[in-house]
Amino acid sequence: MSRLASLALMGLTLVASAAAAQDPIEAELDAFWMGVVSSVENWDIDAQEATYHPDAISVMDHEASYRTRLIADVFAEARDSASVPPDATLAFRFSSRVHDETTAHEVGMYRFHQAGQEPFYGGVNSYLVKKNGRWLILLEIMRREGLEQAEWETLGGG
Numbered sequence: 001m002s003r004l005a006s007l008a009l010m011g012l013t014l015v016a017s018a019a020a021a022q023d024p025i026e027a028e029l030d031a032f033w034m035g036v037v038s039s040v041e042n043w044d045i046d047a048q049e050a051t052y053h054p055d056a057i058s059v060m061d062h063e064a065s066y067r068t069r070l071i072a073d074v075f076a077e078a079r080d081s082a083s084v085p086p087d088a089t090l091a092f093r094f095s096s097r098v099h100d101e102t103t104a105h106e107v108g109m110y111r112f113h114q115a116g117q118e119p120f121y122g123g124v125n126s127y128l129v130k131k132n133g134r135w136l137i138l139l140e141i142m143r144r145e146g147l148e149q150a151e152w153e154t155l156g157g158g
Contacts, residue, residue: 025099029106032128032135033092040090040112049075053129053136060142071137087115092124093155104128104135109152121147 032051039047049071056071094108106126113119123143128135 025101025104026097028130029097029099029104029128029135033106037090037092041088043085043088045075045078048078051137052140053131053138056137057139058142059140071140085114089113093152095155099128102130104130109147109155111152119149121149121152123147 035047036051038044039051052071054072057068058071058074059066059068061067089112091111092108093111094106096105096107098105104127106124106128108124110122110124111119112122123141125141125143126137127139129138130136
């Protein structure tokens with residue numbers, strides 16, 4: 001297994017209970033988030049964009065105010081300006097996971113870390129839909145400031 005694949009498996013820390021381990025939909029969602037981790041750690045913008053519904057909306061808190069954008073615009077900007085982060089790792093932990101066979105609402109935190117920098121903790125609030133056998137994010141609300149390692153640790157997961 002490659003170093004990056006190992007990091008992706010270790011980096012994706014999902015709080016899983018015995019019941020969650022038996023839930024096939026939650027297992028699908030775990031696999032979805034592993035794909036998100038891999039696309040970010042490999043800095044594959046096409047793969048990142050493929051995790052979203054084509055009409056997805058991103059809501060981001062930016063300097064104490066919220067801003068909405070179509071995800072296609074977010075990725076167009078990323079293609080124009082993004083540089084590959086060195087040795088980036090990403091992990092998710094969830095405090096609430098509500099779903100049925102075709103819809104899901106995932107709430108929690110993410111931890112993004114680049115070599116030589118302090119880890120960054122942000123909030124994630126994603127609404128997903130399953131289309132043609134694939135989970136896709138329809139709406140994400142990202143809280144980018146004010147979260148701390150202590151909050152991360154309360155979500156468990158090692």
